[in-house]
Amino acid sequence: MSSTAPNAGGQTKAEEEDFEPKIIVFCCNWCSYAGADLAGVSRLQMPPYFRVIRVMCSARVDPEFVLRAFQKGADGVLVAGCHPADCHYIGGNYRTRRRIALLRILLQQFGFDPGRLKLAWISAGEGEKFQKTIIEFTDVVNELGPSPIGSSD
């Protein structure tokens, strides 16, 4: 009800094609999942192409999960955790930060656009940041187009 974000409803008319990006969002239970909940409670509208997978801590996200998601045809993967120094599990988010940084390098070395992988810090109070992150990341993935891997089931 309160959303006035420019692209809240998904793609603009000019961009509207058949492409519906598949975006996997790993959310830690304590901060970013709660942030996503708050976005919902606040009725902040977002493009409907992301699917949230809840984990207890962003540090639970094995780099392999990300690679598997891309292998199975994800067009974008977002990992969201607590802000630095605010991790429910003391410092799990620092591990995540290192892993994602390395993973992006790895993706690039394989000729895969590292822009398809994003790390975000979203607290339980940041519903708007969750919305903004989803809108922006959906835009980025739209811009990049369908993943070159595609679905290989």
Place this chain on the structure above:
Amino acid sequence: MPENTNTEKEKPRIGVFICHCGSNIGGFVDVKAVTEYASTLPDVAYATDNLYTCAEDGLNNIKESIKEHNLNRVVVSSCTPRTHAPLFQRTCEAAGVNKYMFTFVNIREHCSWVHMKQKEKATQKAKDLVRMGVARARFLEPQEETKVDVTPVALVVGGGVSGMTAALSLANMGFPVHLVEKEKALGGFVKNLHGLMMTTKSANETIKPLIDKVDAHKNITQHLSSHLASVEGFIGNYDVSIGGDGAEAKDVKVGTIIVATGAVPLVPEGLFGYKEHPNIITSTEFEELCNKKELPKLKSVAFIQCAGARGQKVSYCSRICCNVAIKSAISIAENRDNMLGVTEEEGGVVEEPVAEKKAEDEGLDRRRRRRGRGRREEGEAGEESAPSSGVDITVFNRDVMAYGVENELEFNKAREKRVKFIRYVPDNLPKVSVKDGKLEVEYFHETLKMERTMPVDMVILSTPLVAQPDAATLSQLLKVPLGQEGFFQEAHVKLRPVDFATDGVYVCGTCRGPADIAEAVYQAAAAASRAAIPLANGFVQAEALTSRVDETKCTGCGTCVEVCPYGALRKSEEGISEVIAAACKGCGCCGATCPEGAITMTHYTDLQLLAEAKAALEEV
């Protein structure tokens, strides 16, 4: 154990309950279509929709359907697990399904409420989310929560005010306490001080009753001149080896541990001419001189606040120094206990009126001051505000932090006693120099906008409390974290100020940051009560969701031991990792780290999460 229960071996029979949540979901998602879709998914034995799944009707529907359709897994597709999971889990348990055989799918906060204008796409997303939940549910396993026994004995590290208070509190509750102090005597930092704020008693007189009680208590075993040599174990079951000077190490078994190791004052090397003249001293050294009655003759004293603090050597405000300086300034002004060593014939010292008033009744004195400024100005002003010792006292400060009721009153009292408070800014620190053997403070007067020079007899540097130099060693022994400034770091700055994130270890007093005596005492009382909970219960409930190590895959590389924030993994005698279930919090960091894939994070297994991701990406 969970692995062997029947449910796991049974073929999954999943029940899916999809909630309209009135129109909250139903208004923006075609719930009937989602339900119909759910019934086509693999292993789904039953799918239905409810107007409100969380209402009694809905809950009864779950229970009845479990029986009727012989369900062994339940998926509820409604709001958020953060609020409603416990309710549905209890419902499952009531109908004989293990609560970990339940999966929550959020189609309200994450779907209907955020895609309100796109019913078709929201419905598609809801179908995807349900498919993900069902995929996950197929791999669920039942879990059991286990209890771990607790040794009802406590260990307190540090025999200062905090440590003694904590030990005494626990001992009074009836628990045996081991109190470890590295020095020869109890009393900590305070025993070296002379005077304290808001009392005319000396520091030693003030803490003597505490020491006496600790000495006399039958439940407290003191280990003086001792330190922790090694700590093994976890909440409820610590094996601690206490090493002494030359003595043989003593092994004790304890259930909980309180860290109360205190702090030390910063030595202001290279700041404000420290050590360049015997009369440039720290506030702690001032206390020692007072104790030894060796204070030199003084006519003019300058305090410099924040010496080394707030951006110089350390970043923080040490909180207590303003009040300590105010206390010291008042003591000098009153020549308390004839601390200046001035004989009466030298004059300038008014002994009787001030001393007598002070000795009267402090509470009355305070009340009077609180009640009537006006009255005092009329009548009593003369006797109260007379500069007594004739010593010029100046406190150079960035700002005076006399927080709280009592401290502000003391601040006022100091000003009444003609103590001057002069501000400086961090870009323009006062300079202390020695000219012909005499001390001078050069400073920029911020109000007058003028450079000034003040000759003084003594400069007292108010240096901050800093972390114990051996805090890092203890932090490693106990596997608890230090913050950026080297102080121990509590589990949560607001809500868990005396807990560590590691269960079974607690913190109080100045080892977690500067605090005055009263604050240290209530932190200690708080830590003692927290530490008493597991001791009183006699057991701790271990998390059901802990990681597990596959011994056949583990190569003993130790990476998981390194990354675990809780010290919940250790190497077994065979050199492979093992999980201490009572210490594990279930974050799953180890599982993501293990290069061999030997660690499984219960309830968030690779299998379950990958199934969820794969289902999300399926083309339908």
